[in-house]
Amino acid sequence: MSDTIPMPIPIVGYLELADPPHLNVAVCTNCAAYYFDRRDACASCFGTSFATKPVATTGTLETFTVVEVAAPGVAVPYVAGVVDCDGISVRANIVDVEPNTAGVRFGMPLQLTTFDIGTxxxxxxxxxxxFRPVASGEDAR
Incomplete structure (x- = not known):
């Protein structure tokens, strides 16, 4: 048995566990459409050339829902939202908030965060x- 600790594994291919962690998108070099994860062709222009672009780690909450019913084993309630990160829409859970409409508001500044899911x-x-709320006094950008 080895004494080395295995490297953590991102749950999705577009999560980069660098310092600091960030998301990446594939951007069509022909029409600038963006996609999370790998693409063979662009759905907008059918181009086949892509560049990788890091996504801003901060953004604002564009829309959200409080999920009250989920698949067995998924803890509820939780907040699912869409975060605008400098023009790139990211779908993600909003964490470190009360999972109700009083704990979340449209336009709230958010910061990307990572967390262990399991071992x-x-x-x-x-x-x-x-994404978690930007703390009072914390730099949002």
Whole structure:
């Protein structure tokens, strides 16, 4: 048995666990449409050339819903939202908030955050992402 700790594994391919963690999008070099994760062709112009672009780690909450019913094993309630990160819409859970309409507001400034989801029998930890409110006095950009 090895004493080395396995590297954490991002839950999605577009989550980069660098310092600081960030998301990446594939941007069509022909029409600038963006996609999370790998693409073979652009749905907008059918182009096949893409560049990778980091997504801003801060943004504002554009819309949200409080999820009260979910699949078995998924803790509820939680807040699912769409965050505008400098023109790129990111769908993610909003964390570190009260999961009700009083704890969340449209336009609230948010910051990307990562968290451990679980660890397998070999010690590999899966890492997910969400957005948390920017603390009072914290730099939002």
């Amino acid at each position: 397998d029998d070999e010690g590999r930890t899966a890492v997910g992402f969400g």
